[in-house]
Amino acid sequence: xxxxxxxxxxxxxxxxxxxxxxxxxxxxxxxxxxxxxxxxxxxxxxxxxxxxxxxxxxxxxxxxxxxxxxxxxxxxxxxxxxxxxxxxxxxxxxxxxxxxxxxxxxxxxxxxxxxxxxxxxxxxxxxxxxxxxxxxxxxxxxxxxxxxxxxxxxxxxxxxxxxxxxxxxxxxxxxxxxxxxxxxxxxxxxxxxxxxxxxxxxxxxxxxxxxxxxxxxxxxxxxxxxxxxxxxxxxxxxxxxxxxxxxxxxxxxxxxxxxxxxxxxxxxxxxxxxxxxxxxxxxxxxxxxxxxxxxxxxxxxxxxxxxxxxxxxxxxxxxxxxxxxxxxxxxxxxxxxxxxxxxxxxxxxxxxxxxxxxxxxxxxxxxxxxxxxxxxxxxxxxxxxxxxxxxxxxxxxxxxxxxxxxxxxxxxxxxxxxxxxxxxxxxxxxxxxxxxxxxxxxxxxxxxxxxxxxxxxxxxxxxxxxxxxxxxxxxxxxxxxxxxxxxxxxxxxxxxxxxxxxxxxxxxxxxxxxxxxxxxxxxxxxxxxxxxxxxxxxxxxxxxxxxxxxxxxxxxxxxxxxxxxxxxxxxxxxxxxxxxxxxxxxxxxxxxxxxxxxxxxxxxxxxxxxxx
Numbered sequence: 001x002x003x004x005x006x007x008x009x010x011x012x013x014x015x016x017x018x019x020x021x022x023x024x025x026x027x028x029x030x031x032x033x034x035x036x037x038x039x040x041x042x043x044x045x046x047x048x049x050x051x052x053x054x055x056x057x058x059x060x061x062x063x064x065x066x067x068x069x070x071x072x073x074x075x076x077x078x079x080x081x082x083x084x085x086x087x088x089x090x091x092x093x094x095x096x097x098x099x100x101x102x103x104x105x106x107x108x109x110x111x112x113x114x115x116x117x118x119x120x121x122x123x124x125x126x127x128x129x130x131x132x133x134x135x136x137x138x139x140x141x142x143x144x145x146x147x148x149x150x151x152x153x154x155x156x157x158x159x160x161x162x163x164x165x166x167x168x169x170x171x172x173x174x175x176x177x178x179x180x181x182x183x184x185x186x187x188x189x190x191x192x193x194x195x196x197x198x199x200x201x202x203x204x205x206x207x208x209x210x211x212x213x214x215x216x217x218x219x220x221x222x223x224x225x226x227x228x229x230x231x232x233x234x235x236x237x238x239x240x241x242x243x244x245x246x247x248x249x250x251x252x253x254x255x256x257x258x259x260x261x262x263x264x265x266x267x268x269x270x271x272x273x274x275x276x277x278x279x280x281x282x283x284x285x286x287x288x289x290x291x292x293x294x295x296x297x298x299x300x301x302x303x304x305x306x307x308x309x310x311x312x313x314x315x316x317x318x319x320x321x322x323x324x325x326x327x328x329x330x331x332x333x334x335x336x337x338x339x340x341x342x343x344x345x346x347x348x349x350x351x352x353x354x355x356x357x358x359x360x361x362x363x364x365x366x367x368x369x370x371x372x373x374x375x376x377x378x379x380x381x382x383x384x385x386x387x388x389x390x391x392x393x394x395x396x397x398x399x400x401x402x403x404x405x406x407x408x409x410x411x412x413x414x415x416x417x418x419x420x421x422x423x424x425x426x427x428x429x430x431x432x433x434x435x436x437x438x439x440x441x442x443x444x445x446x447x448x449x450x451x452x453x454x455x456x457x458x459x460x461x462x463x464x465x466x467x468x469x470x471x472x473x474x475x476x477x478x479x480x481x482x483x484x485x486x487x488x489x490x491x492x493x494x495x496x497x498x499x500x501x502x503x504x505x506x507x508x509x510x511x512x513x514x515x516x517x518x519x520x521x522x523x524x525x526x527x528x529x530x531x532x533x534x535x536x537x538x539x540x541x542x543x544x545x546x547x548x549x550x551x552x553x554x555x556x557x558x559x560x561x562x563x564x565x566x567x568x569x570x571x572x573x574x575x576x577x578x579x580x581x582x583x584x585x586x587x588x589x590x591x592x593x594x595x596x597x598x599x600x601x602x603x604x605x606x607x608x609x610x611x612x
Contacts, residue, residue, distance in 0.1 A: 006602040007609075009522040016598035016611030017041060018582035019421035020056070020498060023145065024048045025600070027136045028423050029610045031128070038429035039067065039125040040133055042421055043118045046435055047137035047195075049419045050114070050451075051188060052145045054440045055154035056419045056498065059191060060112040060229075060453040061437030064278050065121055066265060066484040068430040068491040075276045075484055075491075079261040080117015080435075082110040082454070083475045087249040090462040090470055098242060099380045101458045101470060103540025104442055105240025106233055106248030108455035110476065114435055115220045116260040123213040124262070125429075130213050131199050141192035144185030148606055151440075152182045158441045165239040166444040169452070173440055190450025197224065217259070226255040228448040238444050241540055250453065254473070265484070268292055268343055273515055274486040280339045280467075281330045283538075284481045286504040289320035292348035293355075294512070304513045304527055305555060307562035313512065314532045314549055314568070315355040317505050319364060321535040326365035326373035329467030329477045331460075339467075341368035359567035361547045363535065376461040378536050381543040418480065418498035422584040424596050430586065432482035432494035434503070458540045479538050483507055487587070495583035497601070501538050502531040506579040521583045521599030522609075528554040529579035552578050576603045584609070 010016055015032035019025045028045035032038070042065075050059050057063075063080040093101060101108050122133060155162075155173045162170035163177075172188070173180075180186055201223060202215035219225065233248030240246050265276040268288040275291060277284030293316040302308030323342055327335070341347055351366055365373035418436035437454030445452050459477060460470035468477045481503045482496040497506045506529055513524040529552055533545035550571045551560065564570050584598040598609035 005522045005526050007522060009520045010598040010609045010611045012596050012612040013426065013594060014596075014612050015041070015423070015425050016584045016596040016609065017045065017421070017423045018584050018598045018600040018607070018609035019045055019049065020419045020580060020582060020601070020607045021049060021052050021148075022606060022608040023052050023140070024419075024421055025608045025610045028421065031133070032423075032425055036128050037126065037427065038423040038425040038431050039121050040128040041425065042423045042431035042433055043122045043126060044133040044136055045421045045423065046118050046433055047134055048140060049421065049435055051137050051140045051191070053148070053151070053419050054188070055151040056417060056439060057114070057435045058438030058440070059114065059194070059451040061435060061439070062110070062113040062454055062456060062478070062480065063117040063433055063435040064282055064478065064480045064482055065117055065431065065433040066276060066278065066482045066494065067121065067125065068428070068484060069125055070428045075265050077263045077265040077278045078117050078121055079263060079278070079281065079475070080113040080120075081281065081456070081475045081478050081480070082113035082258060083254070083473050084110055084457055084460070084470060085249040085251060085254045086472045087251070088457060088470055088472055090464065092249070093462055093470070096246060099462060100384050100540060100542065101460055101462065102241035102246070103458045104455055105246060106236070106238045106443060107240055107246050108457040109233065109248055109250040109443065109453045110456045111250070111255050111258045112229075112438065112453055113258070113260060114438070116217060116258070119213055119217055120260040120262070123210055129209055130202065130216050134195050134199065138192050138195050141188040141195070144187045146183050147180055147186040149182040150604065152180055154439075154441055155179055161239065168445040168447045169440065171447070172445050172450065188450060190447075194225065194449045194451070221255045221258060225449060226252050228446055229255065229453065232446045236444070266343065270295060271515065272488050273492070274489070275511070276484045276486075277481065280328045280334070281475050281477055282481055283324060283328070283477070283479045283504050285328065285339075285342065286317070286320040286324050287481065287483065287508050288343055289323060289348060289351075290316040290504070290508045292343060292345060293319065293352040296349060296352045299512060299516050304517055304519070305559060307559045307566065310530060310549075310551070310559065310563060311357070311359070311566055311568070312355070313509055314530070315360060316352070317508075317532055318360055318534040319351050319354065319366070321501075322363050322365040325535060326375055327368065327467060329469075330474050331467055331469045331471045333465045333469065334467035335371065338368040338371055342366070357566060359547055361567070363546060374466060376463040376466055378544050381536065381541045384541045417500050420482070420496040420498055420580070420582050422494040422496065422582050422598070424494065424584045424586050426594065428491060428586055428594055430484065430491055430494045430584070432484055432496050434480045434482045434496050434498070436480050436498070459538050479503055481507070483511070485511070491586060493583060493585040495581065497580045497582065499580060501535070505531045506581060510579070510581045510583070521585060521597055525579070525581045525583065525599045525601055528552045530555075531578060550578065552576065579603065580607065582607060582609065
């Protein structure tokens with residue numbers, strides 16, 4: 001069925017890349033053109049994203065990665081999500097009079113895992129030197145890149161905080177004391193200095209490509225980068241979401257022994273496809289649970305523009321997100337057997353049996369293995385809001401942070417939150433990565449390094465005994481969620497999106513438009529999209545909303561009316577206000593030749609797919 005698209009689906013045989021920013025996509029493609037493989041290209045593009053989308057990710061953030069290696073003929077997950085500091089206990093936060101980990105500032109910092117995640121993939125799967133993959137990012141940081149309008153919007157939103165309290169951030173993001181102009185060339189010289197110092201230090205040790213990369217990892221986590229982070233977090237205080245000045249908990253000792261993990265992903269079959277996601281330390285299994293339920297939904301009988309399609313996926317998402325709250329996480333009380341049982345077909349059939357033609361208004365976590373779910377105290381968000389009449393930001397920069405907090409917590413003006421990049425090379429190697437954290441509005445810039453640190457710890461709870469209770473040296477359960485799919489047992493597609501809690505709603509809907517209804521990648525990306533709010537938000541102040549579905553106004557009027565009649569609280573948004581998907585695929589023609597395809601999100605006018 002032919003659908004309207006904003007641009008063609010890219011098709012080629014040499015290589016494809018798609019990301020949330022045209023400069024990252026083109027950087028990745030330029031690496032492929034010069035003989036690099038998909039892993040080299042994704043790393044180079046990933047470091048460029050840190051520079052050109054500074055409101056969405058940064059050098060002090062994190063990155064989960066899924067990859068397919070033709071050499072190994074298997075899927076691997078790389079966890080570039082850093083853990084909580086050793087001092088980060090619920091009691092430590094309670095002593096400060098807090099019921100939640102703040103959304104911004106120094107207290108919610110985790111070990112910055114992005115550098116370790118990217119560079120570990122480069123070392124183990126790439127072919128290029130670290131200097132070569134870092135060169136484009138350093139070039140843009142040193143000599144300038146066009147600052148997109150949404151980055152300027154993010155700076156504008158927090159300019160008062162920068163001026164009054166976060167002076168190191170003001171020095172970087174308010175040059176001459178002014179908010180920069182959209183489209184003007186912007187420079188990050190201190191970040192360029194940091195990466196060049198890492199390279200000089202590592203190369204001075206000499207050795208092979210791999211040895212230099214290992215030296216760079218030591219430089220970051222055991223050398224001057226770790227020492228500068230320790231000094232700043234040990235000695236400084238910063239205004240955070242509570243409105244108070246608080247110091248940080250992150251220390252050198254938290255970083256010196258950490259390294260990115262390489263794991264087998266979780267998988268689930270759907271018709272001829274097998275979808276792979278990161279483990280229960282991520283939101284990824286929410287996607288798999290939905291697919292397992294929707295195997296029984298008859299989606300082939302419901303066109304993607306109809307209420308039947310939207311309603312069924314939405315109700316599955318509600319159930320999966322309830323399970324996320326009750327069962328996902330990496331803390332000591334996480335039940336590994338129960339987590340795996342969430343993906344069992346018998347359990348997912350039982351969950352799907354709860355769905356009917358009416359919208360559920362209940363929050364219904366399941367009982368894997370017959371176990372009772374335990375939930376956090378969800379009233380804490382309202383108490384936090386009532387005590388936080390300040391102008392000091394919320395947790396995720398999907399929101400424009402305007403005072404007072406009770407007002408802007410209700411505003412949903414999109415400015416961004418995360419990035420994504422996909423790459424496939426001519427040999428068939430594949431990468432999907434979703435970098436985030438270390439946003440310019442997350443925490444103060446460390447002056448000696450030129451970047452901020454992730455505040456991912458805000459996604460933990462302070463209730464004792466939960467699978468995602470804040471726990472020393474344990475990674476928080478992240479929303480970041482790249483995707484990789486096989487088709488008929490062969491590697492087929494990498495895809496993903498920014499969007500916090502929306503990532504594993506927009507991604508399954510995109511996948512099902514493609515896998516069930518045959519839309520090509522660009523058609524499935526461009527099709528009208530939606531998301532549901534039916535859970536406590538993952539980001540501070542973690543407010544709970546139930547049964548609200550937000551749809552693009554491009555849906556037919558009859559679809560919107562039918563959803564309202566089914567009991568959904570419908571919120572109609574702007575025509576192109578939902579989803580930020582990017583995707584690349586590979587398949588073979590009748591003669592066995594590898595055919596590569598790619599598509600990217602037109603919303604926001606900065607995501608692009610390239611290839612030949």
